[in-house]
Amino acid sequence: MTAPLRVAILHYHLRxxxxxxxxxxxxxxxxxxxxxxxxxxGAPPDARAGIEAPVAVVPGLGYATRAAPAPPPERLAAALADAARGALEAAPDVWHVHNHSLGKNCALPRALARMIAGGARVLLQIHDFPEDGRAENYRALRRDAGDGGATALAGRLYPRAPHVHYAVLNRRDRDLLLGAGAGAARVHLLPNPVSVEEPSEPEGPAAGEGLTFLYPTRAIRRKNLGEFLLWAAAARRGERFGVTLAPASPAEAAPYARWTALARELRLPVQFELGARPGATLRRLVGTCACAVTTSVAEGFGLAFLEPWLAGRPVAGRNLPEITADFAQEGIALDGLYERLEIPADWVDAGKLRGAIEAALRATYAAYKRTPPADAAARAHRAIVANDMADFGRLDQAAQAAVVRRVASCPAAAEAFRPRELRIAGAGVVARNRARIAERFSIPAYGRALEAIYRAAAAESPGGIEALDAGALLDGFLAPERLFLSRF
Known part of the structure; x- marks a missing residue:
């Protein structure tokens, strides 16, 4: 009988x-x-983390701060090796590392580079790219690279070798890595597992009971709260809307406060922070609504497109094809979602829109020490305005607020929307989607997929180490067509 495969799973924390x-x-x-x-x-697990495996604490693996700076990479590499041997009673066959390139601890990619050079077989699972709107993290990584610059950084963050595999959450990220030169056999699509429970009726009254539409989210900027409020402004008689959580980050507090103040001023049928009320749970809130909604303009995996179906509730709102294409391939019906919420372009000040586009592109590219392409503004504008209609979700927040005011003062204006209403899927679609999600994204299915990836990585013979084209990866994330002004 062969010995089991030994795997060390790494992350900065277990909160x-x-x-x-x-x-x-x-x-x-x-x-x-x-x-x-x-x-x-880097620290003991939180009691609520639910990690049912041995945990080894490695000082220096956590987020680096002024009070706790990153250790020398050679020391971290040695500490990781010692901790893994102690927990597994032998060296790991595979190192499964989460978010190594995030920029929260610059010693980690350097330590991994040493380990990879020594022949360690590694699976790098990237949930969040520093190139995707995390410019501060990216700058920290560039500073750490020193005189080596982009070349040294590419070698640390994105090594290419037979014994280095990657796992990503969606086809967009996989395509970007392949475009940067990764081998197709070593980039694995690994969607997150979802919890499958029988839908149940909530016990007794709950906060938000009787809602028509619930947005189960923490209302940060990329969740595009203004679009949810626009639907509330266009609500039909008796429709009620709710949002579960406020942002936790101080940087998100001001935009959120502006939206909640606007909702109060216009007396929109929206309740906020339902999830913070006594006795509230996400399961109960979803169970009391008629339909879950997402208006997000950026996601990593997209649990918002899956979890409500498992609770017996349909999902309506904005589609993100670069994320949901994988779900559609698995037979999950999301055709009731829209890719654009179109409003008449003449509702938007054209000059202000051009100015907002140019300012956002300059700021975005400058944050990564890049200059926008000469045609960047035109490309971004074409993504926002087409056939005299503008995509509301791509507008800046000031322009969005003006449209919400227009519709609140004259609900008949909503007749100009394309689509005109949020579409609620029927019971048959809910049942079929729930069954398909439970089959394709269950814990057992995830275990089979993960073990297959581990065995593929473990079977590799160490070979020469190069680097992916990190510049091409950055260009992919900065593409002007991906600009959503609502994120600024």
Whole structure:
């Protein structure tokens, strides 16, 4: 009988949410499979993290701060090796590293580079790219690269070698890595698992009960709250809207405050922060609404397009084809969502729109020490305005607020929308989508996929190490056609 595959899973921390939830799901998915797992993190796990595997704390692996600066990379590499051997009783067959390139600890990619040079077989799972709107993180990585500049940075963040594999959440990210020179056999599409529970009726009255449309989200800028309020401004009699959570980041507080103040001023039928009310849970809130909504303009994996169906509720709102194309290929019906919420272009001041586009492009490219292409503004404008109609979700927040005011003062103006209304899928679609999601994105399915990736990586013979074209990757994320002014 062969020994089980040994895998060390790395992340900066094990606080609840995000990547920690994915790691907890991976550990559960691998239980009972021929894989022995240990988790390495920079601090002990939060009691709510739900990590059902041995955890080794590696000082220096957490987010670097002034109080706790990143250690020398050679020391971190040695500490990782010691911790993994201690937890697994042997060197790992595969190192599964989450978000190594995020820029929260510049010693980690340098330590990994040393390990890869020594023949370590590595799976780099990227949830969040620093090139995708995280310019401060990217600048920290560039500073750490010093005189080596972009060339040194590319080698640290995106090594290309037979024994280095990548995992990403969606086809967009996979295509960007392939366009940067990664080999197709070494870039794996690994969508997150979702929790499958029987839908149940909420017990007794709950905050938000009787809502028509619920936006289950933390209302940061990329969630495009203005679009949700526009639908509320155009609401038919008796329709009620709700949002679950306020932003946690101080940087997001001011935009959120402006939107909530506008909703109060216009007396829109919207309730905010339902998830913060006593006794509220996401499950109960979703269970009390008629339909979940997303108006987000940027996602990594897109749980918002999957989870409500599992709770027996349809999803309406904005589609993100670069994310949801993978779901459609799995047979999940999302055809009721729209790719653009079009309003008449003459509702928007053309001069102000051009100015906002040019300013946003300058700021975005400058943040990455780049200059916009000569045709960048024209390309961005074509993505916003087409056939005399403008995509509301791509407008800046001031322009969005003006449109919300227009519709609130004259609801008949909503007849000019394309589409005119949020479409609520029927019970048959809900049942079919729920069954398909439960089959394709379950914990057991994730375990099978993850073990197959580990075995592919473990079978590789170490070889020569090069670098992906990090410039091409950055160009892909900065493409003017991807500009959403509502994120600024």
């Amino acid at each position: 609840p949410g995000g990547v920690t939830q994915v790691i907890a799901g991976a550990v559960r998915a691998l239980a009972g499979r021929d894989v022995r797992v240990a988790v390495l993190a």
